[in-house]
Amino acid sequence: MAEKGTSLFSPYKMGKFSLSHRVVLAPLTRCRALGGIPGDALVEYYTQRSTPGGFLITEGTLISPTARGFPHVPGIYSDAQVEAWKKVVNAVHAKGSIIFCQLWHVGRASHQVYQPGGAAPISSTNKAISNRWRILMTDGTYSTCSAPRALETSEIPEVVELYSLAALNAIRAGFDGVEIHGGYGYLIDQFLKDGINDRIDEYGGSMENRCRFLMQVIQAVVSAVGAERVAFRTSPAIDHNDATDSDPLNLGLSVIERINKLQLQVGSELTYLHVQRELGRPGTEDVVVQTTRTWRRAYQGTFICSGGFTRELGTQAVAEGDADLVSFGRDFISNPDLVLRLKLNAPLNKYIRETFYTHDPVVGYTDYPFLSKAKQVDDWHHSDAFELI
Ligand SMILES: Cc1cc2nc3c(=O)[nH]c(=O)nc-3n(C[C@H](O)[C@H](O)[C@H](O)COP(=O)(O)O)c2cc1C
Secondary structure: OOOOOOOOOOOEEEOOEEEOOOEEEOOOOOOOOHHHOOOHHHHHHHHHOOOOOOEEEEEEEEOOHHHOOOOOOOEOOOHHHHHHHHHHHHHHHHOOOEEEEEEEOOOOOOOHHHOHHHOOOEEOOOOOOOOOOOEEOOOOOEEOOOOOEEOOHHHHHHHHHHHHHHHHHHHHOOOOEEEEEOOOOOHHHHHHOOOOOOOOOOOOOOHHHHHHHHHHHHHHHHHHHOHHHEEEEEOOOOOHHHOOOOOHHHHHHHHHHHHHHHHHHHOOOOOEEEEEOOOOOOOOHHHHHHHHHHHHHHOOOOEEEEOOOOHHHHHHHHHOOOOOEEEEOHHHHHOOOHHHHHHHOOOOOOOOHHHOOOOOOOOOOOOOOOOOHHHHHHHHOOOOOOOOO
8 A cells, every 4th residue: 555645646655766756757669760760759748747856668679689679669789779769868857857778679570571681580489470460561551471580499598688788888879778668468478478488408398498588587697787766667467469368367476576586686676577468458447456466566666557548547546556667658758747737637639540650750750749838837836746855
């Protein structure tokens, strides 16, 4: 149970970071980093969403050229990318926010056109994602994913190392830390989920084996940049990209148990665990809340929850101790000043799904309106949302 009176606008100490509120920008792929380099459009977009003492997580950011499965998503594996990210990070810091870089490898959720030399995407398996799921191509059309190639056991350490090199680059770019993307049917999830992982080596079969890749990645990144700069995102119950598991509750608990143990071994908590919960299908909301609550109670550290939160649900989750922080995705796309709007209980702009993944640097990206200036100034005087702690 949280302390009495805890709300979305209570301050929170997340490891060494002092946050003034608990409304987090969720990681959101937006396909505006032309050629994989974050440019001025990203500087503007992230600056718009920064608040003093706020916390932002970047969109999924590629750890290597093989990590790609979308057009125009940024990377963090080349010097040019590191230099370009510095401008984003500096602008966000200038507005007083903390920012983590989300480290992403899509694994088999890719297509040969996105792979160096047109090779098959890498994965835990040779099985392709079914045609129930579609991949966005560079010309804006949708296709099916290409058949992947299962990594040889001997190749896995190199892939683990890509995560730690990317984490070092992120710190070099000035990020406050990194969030390892372990959900949504991407590479790490392709090892975790028993509906995908069909390996017969030490990375498949038992729970211990399916968690091995993930734990090696976390360990490597922690060794590279320190546990207090590392976070992990997971979605055990989400079947996106065919990422099914026969027992998601237990999978989540097993991952958490291993992270708790690692934290004890290294003598420091990770910065946080970020759970993306299922968007409750009608009639399943209670199960979703209960499952997430079980994971929350099991994890020894800061817990961020994401998925279908409104002002009311977020306030409730924080007040009841179901989350320390709440991340908002779609509403943050369409409301650059979401934090202020939630604070004031002001109406929200509606998001436009058609421009989620288009490439215009302005339209559907940085042109969603702020509350009118006059209203902001007036409301500001009646609000303590932005007092720095
Ligand atoms: C356009 C879009 C892009 C997304 N990109 C990412 C991503 O890069 N990494 C990630 O972990 N989740 C991603 N997500 C999931 C969001 O972080 C979030 O969990 C999801 O939108 C549910 O939260 P909401 O109900 O507040 O929108 C994306 C979601 C959307 C709508």
